[in-house]
Amino acid sequence: KNEVEQSPQNLTAQExxxxxxxxxxxxxxxxxxxxxxxxxxxxxSLFMLSSGKKKHxxxxxxxxxxxxxxxxxxxxxxxxxxxxxxxxVRRKRxxxxxxxxxxxxxxxx
Amino acid sequence: GAVVSQHPSWVIxxxxxxxxxxxxxxxxxxxxxxxxRQFPKQSLMLMATSNEGSKAxxxxxVEKDKFLINHASLTLSTLTVTSAHxxxxxxxxxxxxxxxxxxxxxxxxxxxxxxxxxxxx
Numbered sequence: 001k002n003e004v005e006q007s008p009q010n011l012t013a014q015e016x017x018x019x020x021x022x023x024x025x026x027x028x029x030x031x032x033x034x035x036x037x038x039x040x041x042x043x044x045s046l047f048m049l050s051s052g053k054k055k056h057x058x059x060x061x062x063x064x065x066x067x068x069x070x071x072x073x074x075x076x077x078x079x080x081x082x083x084x085x086x087x088x089v090r091r092k093r094x095x096x097x098x099x100x101x102x103x104x105x106x107x108x109x
Numbered sequence: 110g111a112v113v114s115q116h117p118s119w120v121i122x123x124x125x126x127x128x129x130x131x132x133x134x135x136x137x138x139x140x141x142x143x144x145x146r147q148f149p150k151q152s153l154m155l156m157a158t159s160n161e162g163s164k165a166x167x168x169x170x171v172e173k174d175k176f177l178i179n180h181a182s183l184t185l186s187t188l189t190v191t192s193a194h195x196x197x198x199x200x201x202x203x204x205x206x207x208x209x210x211x212x213x214x215x216x217x218x219x220x221x222x223x224x225x226x227x228x229x230x
Contacts (some may be wrong), residue, residue, distance in 0.1 A: 045220060
């Protein structure tokens with residue numbers, strides 16, 4: 001079983017919709033990252049969280065350490081948000097990172 | 110914000126040749142750099158961790174003699190794919206970690222490069 005599970009695997013939305021991507025993990029972590037990977041492959045780090053909630057523009061990330069769960073929300077989605085969103089955790093034990101399989105988001109105009 | 114660059118962004122080479130990929134941290138010192146590989150429609154897989162001035166630590170199943178990593182300075186790490194074969198074709202991504210900043214605890218920030226697409230013919 002993967003230590004980091006994301007859902008859904010694929011997501012299609014209409015422009016303007018509110019989007020939620022979920023991430024559950026099964027190991028002790030020191031931090032959780034949300035990454036955005038564009039079709040060309042380049043990766044952008046969106047958030048790094050260890051507790052609570054962070055907001056940047058239309059993006060919101062939350063984490064519940066007790067439940068080992070994080071969510072990434074996109075408000076007023078736009079076609080340019082189409083990308084693969086990856087959840088990654090830094091394991092406390094080894095201080096290394098483990099990645100989810102990614103959620104492929106397509107936002108249609 | 111912190112930036113990590115990779116060069117080249119893509120490379121096509123013949124089977125049997127060696128390819129070098131550079132990873133640079135542009136505005137910070139990275140004592141630790143990571144090399145990942147990503148096959149199509151799969152997630153990133155860690156290949157190795159390199160600390161400046163010391164030998165890289167390779168993940169299980171990654172051949173250290175095939176994937177040579179050099180981290181000679183605090184801003185540069187290189188990955189050389191030796192005697193490349195078509196099965197080495199992949200997207201290679203480096204990531205650099207800066208020093209922890211001290212708040213209520215310490216947190217390492219990790220930054221990702223844009224990746225290098227290697228195609229071996």
